[in-house]
Amino acid sequence: MLFCAPWRKPQAESRSLSEIYKPPDGRLTKDVLLGEGGTGDVYKGRHHRRGVVAVKIANISRDEESVMRELKFLQQFGGHKNIASYYGAYYRAPLTECSSEHLEIVLEYCGGGSLHTLISRTNGQIPEGDLDWLCLQGGFKGKARFTP
Numbered sequence: 001m002l003f004c005a006p007w008r009k010p011q012a013e014s015r016s017l018s019e020i021y022k023p024p025d026g027r028l029t030k031d032v033l034l035g036e037g038g039t040g041d042v043y044k045g046r047h048h049r050r051g052v053v054a055v056k057i058a059n060i061s062r063d064e065e066s067v068m069r070e071l072k073f074l075q076q077f078g079g080h081k082n083i084a085s086y087y088g089a090y091y092r093a094p095l096t097e098c099s100s101e102h103l104e105i106v107l108e109y110c111g112g113g114s115l116h117t118l119i120s121r122t123n124g125q126i127p128e129g130d131l132d133w134l135c136l137q138g139g140f141k142g143k144a145r146f147t148p
């Protein structure tokens with residue numbers, strides 16, 4: 001049986017985003033562009049402790065609410081076997097007065113590519129065994145089964 005936690009009014013966060021999401025203690029590098037999403041571009045990168053990761057550059061100046069919603073989701077569900085793990089987020093101040101503030105969201109790198117890529121690559125003819133596996137999973141991170 002499922003129980004819902006009682007709703008509590010969120011406490012006003014008095015700290016700034018730059019205080020909450022401090023830049024990493026080590027280095028986070030970005031390499032090739034993996035894709036573009038609603039909240040920002042995603043790069044393959046390397047984190048000093050996690051190794052190969054995906055880094056989403058989320059523009060908080062443009063739509064802070066969507067970015068925070070996505071972050072909340074990742075913090076809550078990132079440990080699920082079908083959802084990329086969330087490793088942390090780092091605040092990047094604007095470089096100039098005209099540029100934007102960003103959060104660099106560090107995620108588990110999923111090397112299998114997207115379902116969309118798989119459909120295109122197989123011309124819509126996903127092998128039956130793979131299809132069974134995908135349906136059973138209800139989604140996929142692509143870590144085990146497919147290679148890019």
Ligand SMILES: Nc1ncnc2c1ncn2[C@@H]1O[C@H](COP(=O)(O)OP(=O)(O)OP(=O)(O)O)[C@@H](O)[C@H]1O
Pocket residue numbers: 034035036037038039040041042054056084107108109110111113114
């Ligand atoms: N953890 C990851 N590992 C590998 N590639 C990723 C990862 N996350 C995203 N990508 C790549 O970046 C693309 C954009 O991902 P993103 O999650 O930002 O957007 P989306 O899910 O396609 O759309 P939306 O932002 O609207 O939810 C994906 O299609 C995928 O190619």
